[in-house]
Amino acid sequence: MKKLFLLDGMALIFRAHFALIRNPRINSKGVNTSAPMGFVNSLLEILKKQEPTHIAVSFDLPAPTFRHEMYKEYKANRQETPEDISIAIPIVKQIVDAFNIPRLELAGFEADDVIGTIAKKASGAGFQTYMMTPDKDYAQLVDENTFLYRPSTKGGIEVLGPKEVLEKFDLDRVDQVIDLLGLQGDAVDNIPGVPGVGPKTACKLLKEYSTVEGIIENVDQLKGKLKERVSENRDQAILSKELATIKLDVPVAFNEDQLLLKEPNKEELVKIFNDLEFKTLLKRVFPGEAPKKVAPKPGEQTSLFGGAAPAAKAVQEEVVEEIEIPIDTINSVAKNYRLIDSEERYQELVEYLSKQSEFAFDTETTSLDSLLAEAVGVSFSAKKDEAYYVPLTLDKEKDQKILAHFKDLFLNEKILKIGQNLKYDIQVLDNLGIAVKGPFFDTMLAHYLIEPDKRHGMDTLSEHYLNYKPVSIETILGKKGKKQKNMRDIPFTEVYEYACEDADVTLQLKYALESQLKEKDAESLFYDLEMPVMETLRVMEKEGVNLDVPSLETYSVTLADEIVQLEKDIYDLAGEEFTISSPKQLGIVLFEKMKLVDKPKKTKTGQYATGEEILQGLRQHDIVGKILDFRQLNKLKSTYVDALPKLIKEDGRVHTTYNQAVAATGRLSSTDPNLQNIPIRSSRGKEIRKAFVARDEDHVFMAVDYSQVELRIMAAFSNDQEMINAFKAKKDIHTATAAKVFKVAEQEVDSDMRRKAKTANFGIIYGVSAFGLSQQLDIPRSEAKQLIDAYFEEFPSVKKYMDDVINKAREDEFVTTLMGRRRYLRDINSRNFTVRGMAERNAINAPIQGTAADIIKKAMIDIQQWMNTQNLQSKMIMQVHDELIFDVHKDELELMKSKVKELMENAYEMKVPLEVEVGEGTNWLQAH
Template sequence: MTETTNAPGNDAHRTPEPDVAPPTTLLLVDGSSYLYRAYHALPDLRGPDNFPTGALHGMVSMLTRLRAQFPAVHAACVFDAPGRTFRDDLYPEYKANRASMPEPLAQQIKPIHEVVRLLGWPVLEVPGIEADDVIGTLARTVAARGGKVVISTGDKDLAQLVDEQVVLINTMSNESLDIAGVQAKFGVPPGRIVDYLTLIGDTVDNVPGVEKVGPKTAAKWLAEHGSLDGVVAAASGIKGVAGENLRKALDWLPMGRELVTIRTDCDLAAHVAGWPGEDAMTALHFAEPDNAALLDFYARYGFKTLRRELEARMSATRQMFASADEPFAEGRGDPAQPAVGAGESAKVEGSYETVTTWERLDHWLQRLQAAPLAALDTETDSLDPMHARIVGISFALQAHEAAYVPLAHNYADAPDQLPLDEVLARLKPWLEDAAAGKIGQNVKYDTHVLANHGIHVRGWRHDTLLQSYVLEAHLTHSLEKLADRHLGRKGLSYEDICGKGAKQIPFAQVDVQTATTYSGEDSEMVLDLHRVLWPQIEQQPAAAPGLRYVYEQIELPTSEVLQRIERHGVLVDAAALARQSQQLAERMMALEQEAYEIAGQPFNLGSPKQIGEILFNRLGLPVQKKTASGAPSTDEEVLEKLAADYPLPARLLEHRSLSKLKGTYTDKLPLMINPNTGRVHTNYAQAVAVTGRLSSNDPNLQNIPIRTPEGRRVREAFIAPEGHVIASADYSQIELRIMAHISEDPGLLAAFAEGRDVHRATAAEVFGVALDQVRNEQRRYAKVINFGLIYGMGAFGLASNLGIDQKAAKNYIDRYFDRFAGVKRYMDETRASAAERGYVETLFGRRIVLPEIQGGSGPRRAAAERQAINAPMQGTAADLIKLAMIAVQAEIDRSAKATRIVMQVHDELVFEVPEAEVDWVRTEVPRLMAGVAQLKVPLLAEVGLGPNWDKAH
C-alpha cells in the first residue's frame, strides 16, 4: 500500500527516500529436519563406488528451490551437533527411544555440510545446543531488532517462535504459518504452543505428556483455562479419565515444559562472528554459490544432471553479462541487484499522478510514444471480459511511478474527468501501434476490454502472468501474490478499496485518489516484476527445449489466438437445448418412478442419507465403504459397484448423470448466450494447469460428456451459421505417439512408422498371437494397458479397469514390459530423475514441478511418481495443440481465409468453416498440425465435418 503523489508537470518523478532502512529478513533452515526428510523422500540412490547419495540429492534440490522461492540476503542452515545437550542432563531418558541414525544417512552428513556451504548457505552446528535452540536464539534476536524471520521446517515445536516478525514455512506441504495459521492448525496461539506441547508430550523426543490427552483435549483445556498454569489450577475439577491422568502428571509437568521450551538466549559468539551485535548479520549473509567447486562435487558424487544444468547456467550467465549493456526498458534486469527477501512485504512509496487535463494526458502520451516498453492496466465495471467497460486506465514506464486517467467514476463529488471516448480516441494510435512495446498482467483481459471500445491493441511484448506461469506453474500467479513473492511488496487489494460481499461497491464509486494509487501500483509493479522475472527466462535457450521457447513461441502467441477465439465465440442453438432439457426432465421423472417402485416407497434421490437408508437398511445391499462419520457411503464409486448386481443403484447413477447434464449444460448454456453476438463466449484460463493444458470456464466447454448419447446430443447444439459447416481436427493417439518418441521403444516406433493399429500391435505382443489373430477383447485389454501405463497405472488399477484379478493384471504388465522394454526404461529413469530434480519437462522444455515427489507421504509420493511418468506426455500434447493453434491461425491470416477457430478442447480444434473453404480445411489443417514438430514417429491429425459439433466427429 502506498501514498499517492500527484506530481504537476515534472518529468523526473523520484521515489522518496525511506525514513528508515527496510527490515532485514533472515531465512533459517532446520537442517536436521531437512536431511531426514531428504533421506526418507528419495530412493536409495548410489553414486560412484556405491556411495549413498539419496539424502545429498534431496538436500541440494530442497535448498536450491527454497533459495529461489525465498531469495533473502541473510540466512543460515542449522544442524544438530553430535553429543549431549542440557536436555540430556535434565532428563536422561530424553530421546532414549529414538533409533540411531541409519548408516547410509550418517555417511552423507559430511558431504551434506560441504555442499550446503558450496551452495552459499552459512552453516551452523553448535556443540551442546540443539538446532531448535540455535534457531530460536537467532529468530528472537533478529526480531527484537525489527527484522523479519522465515523458518523452514517440518517441526511443530518451532511454532512457539511465531509472532508478528516470525513465520514458519513447510516447503513439502506448501504450508505457511503466521499467528493466525498456528491458531488454525493447532487450536492455540503461538504463545500457548509450549503449554500445548507439555500437555500432549512429544513421542519422537520421548517427552511424556498427560496420558491419553491429545491435541483436541489440550486445545480445549487451554481455551477454557487460558494457560497451562490455569489448567493445573483447575485440575481438581476436571472430570473423567483425562482429569485423573492430569492430576497424576502434575509433578511431571514443570519438567515437561522445560524440555519442550526452545531456548532463545544461547551464546553463539564462538560460531557467529560479531554475536550478538549488529555486525553478526554479516556472518549470516548468503554467499554466491561456488560453481567451480560445485562442478567438482557433482562429478565426485555422480550428479550428472545437476552438473549438466550448472554448466549450462554458467554458460548462459557468461553470455548474459557479455551483453549487459542492453537497457532495462527492453527487459534486461540488473544482474548485480540483489533480490528482495522473502517475508519483506512492505509499503513502497510511489509517485502516482491523477491525469485530469488534456495537457497532462498529452505529456504522458508523448512519454508512452517514446518508451520502448510501457505497462498498461485497465480498471473496469465487470470481470466479464466481453461486457466490461473502462472506468479508468493507468500507465507506467518505470517502477514506483505511474499515471492514472479516471474516466467514469460517478460517486457524489467526484472530480471532473476527461471524456472517455475522446481520451480513448487520442490513445488509440499508440494502443494499436505494433511497434509500441507494451506489457501487462493477464493481457488477454485488457485486450478484450479495449476491444469493447473499438480498440484492437497490438504490440504486447510481455505478460507477467505468463512469465510466472512458465517459471513456476505450481504456484499462484495473481499480481498480489507475485509482488509478495518476488518483490517483497504489498499493495492495495481490490477488497481494500471496494469491500467484500454484499457491501462491495463498483469500481466507479471508488474515490479517484484511492483508485489512482490502486491502479498506479498495478501498472508499475508489473514493470518491477518484469525486472525480476524476465532475466530468468531470457537466459534460457531461445530454441526448444527451454523455458524461453515455451514463453516466447508458445504461451505469448497462444494468448493472442485465445483472445480471438473467445472474441468470436461459438454459435449455440438455444431451441435445441430447450428441447433436450424437456426430454431430460421427462426421463428423470420416469427414473424417479422406477426408483420408487424398486424401493417400495418415495424418497429424495438427491439425499445421500435417504439413499443410504433405502439401499442398506430397507433393501439390505452390501455396504462397500463408509464416510468419515461412519455412515455407509453412497458416492459414485459405490453406486457403480452395486449397479453391476442391483437395479436401484443403476437408476440412481443415471438420474445423477442426467441431472448434472441438465443443470450444467442444457438449462444453463442458453442463459450464457451473449445477446449482442448470439454466441457463447467461453474464457480459456491459460495459467492454471501445471501441464500447460488450457482450462475452459463460463461455460466449461471441455467437460461435456461424450460417453453417453445424452451427452453427445449437447454437442449437436453447437452449430454452424448458414453457409458454413463445423470442422473438428484432432491428433490421433497423441500421447502414445509421444511415449514412443520419448521412450524410443523399437516396438512402438515400428508400429507407428508402419501405420499399424497400435492397440492391436500391443495385443499381439502381450498375448503372443499373430497380428491378424488378435480378438476384439484382446485389443480392448491392450488399449487399457497402453493408456493405463502412460498414466502410471499399476496392477491394482489395471485389474479394476479390466475386471480381472491383480495377479492376472500383473502378468499382463510384466509381459508388456518384456516386449516393450524401452517403455519400462523410460518409466524407471523418469522416476529417478524426477526424484532427483523435483520436476519433469516436456519435449519443448516446459517444466512441471512435483512438490510431493521429494517430501510427500508414501501415497502422495506414489501419486507424484505416476504424475512424473504422465506429465511429460500430457504436457507435450498441450504444447503441441497450442503450437497447432498458432500455426493454423497464422496460415488463416496469411492466406486471408474466413475460417475461424471457435473452440479448443483437449487435443482438438473446432472450426467454423465457410462452405467454399471446406477443401482447404480438409487438406491444410491436418498438414499444418502434423508439421508443428518433428518426432521419431509421424504426427497424424484427422478432420471431420458436419452441420454441428457432434456430426463433425
C-alpha cells in the first residue's frame, strides 16, 4: 500500500511553539528551539509509527495569495508572528531539507491549497493520504482515501475520515464543512461569515437547506434576527465560503518518485542537531552514531602534582571511548587526573590544597538522597585540567580515618570551597563527621542567578561555558533502570577519572561564572543571600520533622471508608458498577447512558472529556459532585496520608529536600515531601498538617507567618499612600480595599465585597485580566472589568507602578527585586500580543514575588545565625511560602517568639512595615 503523509509545516511550527510557551526550550546560545524540537518530534513519530512510503512538507510563502486579492482584509487582524517563530521557520526548512523530504511551496497559494491539490491527485492514484495539521479547515478534503491527521497540544492524535468528520461537525456531507466555515466565519483568518451565526445555528441551517446558496435562496422562510442577518450578509456569506474553500487545482505537479521517503543526509542533520543542541533527538535518528571522544594521554611526569595518573592506560581508554561528543570544537587538552590512596599522598594533597586560596570538590556516592548516601570517594581540583581523587571504602570507621586528614582543610575559613550543588556534598561529608565551613561558591546557584529560567546541571553548563562535554554517569553505571549499577559496585580505578573530571569542570565553571555574576550585578545576592541560605536549608533538611503516624493510619482508614461509601453512592446513581478512575468508562456512563449533556465535549483522541473543569460545570448533578469528592479523597489518601509515613527515615523523622534553583522568581520549592502543596483550606486537608508534630513533650511547634507580604511589597513599590496608610493603621487590607472600590464605609463591607476585593488584590499582583478575574469570581466579564477599573481609580499609584515597570522592562528586558534578583523577559517586546502579554504579567509579578522570597531567605539567615550564637535547643525545621516553622523547647518559647518575630519583621526595611503572626501548638495545624 502506498502511504503518503503531507505535513502543514507552518501550522505545526506554530503549534509546537505555543505548546511550550510556558516552558520554552532555550539552548545555550539563547535560541528558542521549541518549534524545531516539536516539529522534529512530530516528524519522527510519523516515520517510526506510521511508516509512510511517501512524504512531503508544505510551507506558506510570505507573498500575498489569491485570497488577499479577493478580500483585502483577509488575515488582516492576525497578530505579528512571534520573533521566535520567525527564527524557527528557516531552521525547520533546513531540517526538512536535511531529511531529504521535499518542500512544497508556491507563490500566491497557501500550504492547504498545495496539500489539497496533491492529496486529491494522490487519492486518484491509489494512495492513502494523511494530511498532518491541527487546522480543522482541512476536514473539507477528507474522502475514503484521504484523512485528516490532527496532533493535539496535549498529546495524542485524532485521525478523521469521512465518518469522523460528519460526527465531529454534525453534518450530512463532508463538503458542507466549507459551507459551515462560510457561515460561522473564522476569526483567525478574518473570514467574516454571517454575524451572529455560530456552529450550532449553521449546522441546523445546513441540515435543512444543504448549502450557503440554499440558505440564501430560502431566506424568506427564516424568522426574526436570523432572517435579517442572512439577508443583510448574503454576499458576505458567499465570499466567506469562497475564502474558506481549499483550491484543488493549484499548478503543482504530482510526482510519485519525488515524494518517495528517502534516507536523511546524515552529515547535514548531525550538524544542524548539534548546533541546536538536540542530543536526545540525534540519538533517536542515528542510534549509536555520535562521534567519539579521543582519550587523552596520561602525562609522563612522576611527581604527584602535575604528574602521571597511576591507573592502567587500558582502563582509561575503555572508559572514555564511549563518551559522546556534542560539538565539533571539543576541548582535547590532556588531563592530569590522579588517584590518592596512601597516607603519604593524603598528606601531600592536604599540604598542596592548604596553600591554595580556593579549591573545588565533589563527592561520589551511592544515593541521590544526601542523608542516605554513602560516600565512595572525594575529588579535588585547584588548577585547570588537574584533579585528584581520594577513594573511600564504604566502611564508616575506616573512611572517617581517611577523611580526618582533610578535616582542617574543610574547616579552613580562608579557603573558598567550590562545588556544583554544594548542599548535597556538604551533607554527605557531614554524615561522616566532616564539617565544611565557608566561604562557598556553588556553580549551580551562580548560574541560577545569571540565567534563572535555564537548566543548571553541570553537563549543560560545561557544554555552554567550556565548550566541553563531561563523561556521562551512564558511561560508568550503565543506563537507568533495574540493571543500572551502583557506584559502590564500580572499582575505583574505573571511577577516578570521571570523579576528577567533575571537580575539574566545576572549578573551571567557577572561573567562567564569577565574571557573569559581576556583569549581572548579582554578586551581593549570591554571596550574601543564596550562599548563606544554602547552609541554613541543609541544617533544616538534616533536622527533619516528626510525624504522628498512628493518626495518619487512622485517618487513612477513615478516608478508605468514605471512598468505599462514595463508590456505592456513585454506582447507585449510575445504575451499574464501573471503574470510576477510568476516564473512558466514566465518560460512557455520564454522557452515553446518563446523558447529562446533549453534546458532550470530547478529547483529541475521541474520548469524552471528564477533566476537573468539565465536571465542575456539571456539579449540579448529584453523581458528579460525588465523583469529584471521590477523586479528591483518593488523591489526598495516596499523595499524603499513605505516602508520608513511607518517607520516614531511620531517625523516625521526615526530611524534605529544599530546591534552591528551580523557581525563576527565587522562591524555594521542596520535594519528598512537597511541603508547599500540602492542602490547608479543606477540613480534610487540615488533618495532614495536624500529623506534623513536635519532637517530644518538652517541645512545641511555633509557626511564624508573614502577613500579606506581597501586598505590602506592592504598596511599597507603588508608593500608594492609601494602601500604605491602611497597613500602618493595621487595618484589614481586603476590607479597606472593598470600602474604597465599592464606595461604602468599612463597617458596611459584607463578606461578598471583601471576597471580591481580596481576589482583586492578589489578582492585580499577577496582572490579572477582566476575563481572568471573571473566571476566578464566577461573575460576568463586564462586572470584572468594572471592578478592575474601580480598583485602579481608587489606587492610581498601583496602576502607574504597573505601567512603569512594564515600560522599564521593555528597555532593560528584565525586572529586579529589591535585593537585585533579576527575571529576564526575552518576549517583553514581542510583536505577538499573546507572548508579550505573558511577559508583561511576569514583569509585574516577578519583582513582588521575588522580593517576598528574598525577604524570607534573609530572615532565615538572620534567625539561624542568632540561634547558633545562643546555642539553643530549639530548631528551625520547615519553610513553606511565607511561613517558618520551628521545633521549640518549652523553656525557650517566649524568647523564640519575641526574637524570631523581631528578626522577621526587620529582615528588610520598606516604606510599609513587615508584620508576622506567631502561633504555637503541639502540631502544625494548631500553630498555623
